[in-house]
Amino acid sequence: MKGYLYQSKTNVAPLIDVSLIIVLALMVMAPHLNPTAHGVDLPPARASDVSDSERAEITCTLDGGIFVGEEQISLQDLRTQLQTFFEQNPQAIAVVKADRGMMYGDVKKVIAEVEAAKAPRIAIATRQHDTLRGARP
Numbered sequence: 001m002k003g004y005l006y007q008s009k010t011n012v013a014p015l016i017d018v019s020l021i022i023v024l025a026l027m028v029m030a031p032h033l034n035p036t037a038h039g040v041d042l043p044p045a046r047a048s049d050v051s052d053s054e055r056a057e058i059t060c061t062l063d064g065g066i067f068v069g070e071e072q073i074s075l076q077d078l079r080t081q082l083q084t085f086f087e088q089n090p091q092a093i094a095v096v097k098a099d100r101g102m103m104y105g106d107v108k109k110v111i112a113e114v115e116a117a118k119a120p121r122i123a124i125a126t127r128q129h130d131t132l133r134g135a136r137p
Contacts, residue, residue, distance in 0.1 A: 056085050056119070060098040060110055075113060082117035094119040 058078070059067040066073055068081060086092055094114045098107045114122055 054089055054092045056082060056092060056094045058082075058094060058096045058110060058114060060096070060102060060107060062099040062101050064106070066110060075109065078110070078113045079117045082114060082119065086118055086120065090120060092119070093121040093123055095123045095125050097125040 057067075057069055059065075061067070066075055066078060068078070073081060082094065086094075094117075096107070096111055096114060098110070111122065111124075
């Protein structure tokens, strides 16, 4: 008598389909599963509403130069000059522009001086990434 050899094969296609549906459902539901416990009403962005008279531009160059507007200034004098500006313009914004090759610690020192000058708002300037025109990333 001849014996039969049985081989069981598992069809994994339905298992993969169900798994993908579950993953998709979790991706759709995930943002709604963990609402914040604190109601936060975020303010609208107002960077475009700021006039030039209400803006203090602090520019940091790669060679260590610090400029307020067009005037070069030392890091030690930055706080005192900005304090008088912010006292006269209480709604002003400080815009810090730094070369992307600068060390983070150097930029942090400048931002700390701007904060110490009691700037009501501080913004860090960036440029829009434009790969279509061949700009460097």
